[in-house]
Amino acid sequence: MTPLELKEFLDEKVERYNNPNFIESDPIQIPHLYSVKEDIEISGFLAATIAWGNRKMIINNSKKMMDLMGNSPYDFIMSHNNDDLVRLESFVHRTFNGQDFSVFIKSLKNIYENHGGLESIFDKHQGKDSMQNAITEFKKIFFEIPHLNRTEKHVSDPSKNSSSKRINMWLRWNCRKDNNGVDLGIWKSISPSKLSCPLDVHSGNVARKLSLLTRKQNDAKALAELDENLRKLDATDPVKYDFALFGLGVFEGF
Template identity: 70%
Template sequence: MNHSDLKSFLDEKVIQYNTLDFIASDPVQIPHLFSQKEDIEIAGFLSATIAWGNRTMIIRNSHKMMDLMGNAPYDFVMSHTEEDLERLESFVHRTYNAQDFAFFIKSLRNIYQNHNGLEAVFASKQEFQTMQQSISEFKKIFFEIPHQYRTQKHVSDPMNNSAAKRINMFLRWMVRQDNKGVDLGIWKTISPASLSCPLDVHSGNVARRLGLVTRKQNDGKAVAELDIKLREFDSIDPVKYDFALFGLGVFEGF
């Protein structure tokens, strides 16, 4: 396909998959449970953090996280006691365990108390047409309080050539202005033009089949390569094509 035909094909797939029907089978449903800004972003961040593996299990365990926080994530983060954190001991999602979950709660409280919240942290270091440096700075702040070294693996750093799939997905949820109602778009201080596609095995394989990515690994360099191509199709809303790439891979086996 030439550039024009490929853009038309992907635009059609965005229309097909960027619909409310997408929510029912995707962890984006978790932040949709809430109406308060802080609840939405905390629910989104936690559910995006465990978004690897079986999607049904991701959604089930994300709901469990919300249940353990009394379905009031911001209130739990800000007012939890050590006894409250002990309630989390039953939680595990693959290698993300109760100790990781408890640290995330403590770190989020530090971010809201001392850094004006998640949006402010991500917005503070954003650069033109990329959030990758901002994600790296976020990780530094997130782990500025005492923590177990093992927990660091649950927050990726693009400056170490990670694709940072889960954080890029979380940012898509929070930032992208979606007139179809899937992405929440509650953060107004970050431009959707700066977002990167949450590259995973499905979207990566499709991107290679379509000639959008030549790099074999799904890493930071592949994300940068895909960024360039998607911005050629739409410089204002490049990550809308995540719906096309993911839909083609997961639902159509493209």
């Protein structure tokens, strides 16, 4: 395909998948349950954190997390006590367990009390054309409180060559306003032009078949290569092509 043909092909796939029907089978349905900004960004962060494995299980366990917080995540985080955290001990999603959940609650409270909230951290550390350094700084702040070492693996770090798939997905939810009822666009301080495509097995394989990616590993270096090529297709909204790559891989077996 010529560059123009590739863009037209992918734009058509974006139109097909970037619509409300996408929500039904995707973890993005969790932040869509809420209307208050803090509830949206917290529920989204927690759902994205456990977004690996079977998608139905991810959604079910994300709903369990919300239930354990009384379906008021921001209020729970800001007003919880030790007895409330005991309720979380039974939670498990693959390697993320109740102990990790408790650390996340305490870390999020510290972020809202001492760092101005989640958006403030990413706004402060955003780069000229990328959010990857901001993700690294976010992890440092997230674990500045006493915590279990085992929990650190649940927040990725691009400086350690991670593609940070789940955080990049969550940033898409928060920063991109698609006007189609999917991405929520609640963060106004970060331009969608700085976002990166959530790189996973599906999107990576499709990107390679379309010659958008040559690197074999799905790591930070591959993400940088994919970013460069997607920005050539749409510099203002490159991450919209996540819908195309994911849809081609998951729904069409491309």
